Amino acid sequence: MSSIAICPGTFDPVTLGHVDIIKRASTLFDEILVAIAPTARKTSYFSLEERLALTTEVFSTFPNIRVLPLEGLLVDFAKQQGARIILRGLRSMSDFDYEFQLARMNDRLMPEIESLFLLAKDEHSYVSSSIVKEIMELGGDISPFVPVAITEYLKEKEHQR
Numbered sequence: 281m282s283s284i285a286i287c288p289g290t291f292d293p294v295t296l297g298h299v300d301i302i303k304r305a306s307t308l309f310d311e312i313l314v315a316i317a318p319t320a321r322k323t324s325y326f327s328l329e330e331r332l333a334l335t336t337e338v339f340s341t342f343p344n345i346r347v348l349p350l351e352g353l354l355v356d357f358a359k360q361q362g363a364r365i366i367l368r369g370l371r372s373m374s375d376f377d378y379e380f381q382l383a384r385m386n387d388r389l390m391p392e393i394e395s396l397f398l399l400a401k402d403e404h405s406y407v408s409s410s411i412v413k414e415i416m417e418l419g420g421d422i423s424p425f426v427p428v429a430i431t432e433y434l435k436e437k438e439h440q441r
Contacts, residue, residue, distance in 0.1 A: 282310040285365035285396065286358050288350055290317050292324045293430045294335045297404030299398055301369035304398060306344055313361055314339065315350035321356045325413045330433075355390035362391055371400040371408070 287302050308310050316331050326334065330348060339345040350357055358366060358373035366386060366420070368379050377399075407425045415422050416434070423431045 282362075284312045284313060284361060284363040285309040285367040285369045286309045286315050286354070286361065287361045287369075288315040288317060288354050288357075290319050290324065290409065291331050291335050292326050292409050293331070293412060294338055295404070295407050295409055295426055296424075297369065297371065297400050297407045299338060299427055300401055300404055301367075301398050302339065302345060303342070305367050306321070306342055309365065310344060312342075313343045313363060314345060314347045315354070315357060317350040318345065321424050325416070332419055334429055334433055337429045353389065355386050358393050359390065360372060366393060366395045368395065368397050369400050370397050371405045378397070425426075 285299075285308075286304055287305065289298065289369060291298060302312055302314060314335055316328065318328055324331075328349060332349060336347040339347060348361075354366060354381070366383070368383075370376050370379060379395075379397060386393060386395060412422050412425050415425075422434075
């Protein structure tokens with residue numbers, strides 16, 4: 281039986297913290313599915329199509345990482361994909377509080393799906409997509425916090441304006 285883990289999120293944009301968690305997880309599981317959720321409750325900077333394309337590019341050299349759009353309930357998606365693990369990264373205790381609630385609810389909805397948490401490395405523990413978006417919107421340099429593909433895409437997008 282192969283082990284498949286799902287790493288869900290909005291990835292708006294994908295950060296080096298996301299990349300670190302997913303790369304580390306890719307050594308623990310046969311396959312990692314990066315499930316990109318639409319942003320119904322948040323205002324997204326990148327469209328779903330942009331987030332899918334950029335995240336796919338970031339992980340293109342990893343044969344056991346696939347990027348997919350997430351539709352519907354995460355536990356239903358996990359079951360459809362044959363995954364038994366929901367993988368989440370934790371940066372802080374406040375992340376844990378929120379993720380704990382989600383994990384308990386997912387367990388209630390589908391007990392055969394397990395939640396697994398990986399701790400962020402110290403150098404990524406303060407980086408979030410929200411902070412990166414704020415830096416972008418204020419004209420700051422985000423290159424220390426995101427993969428090269430993101431900064432190149434933004435430069436190209438700005439050049440086209």
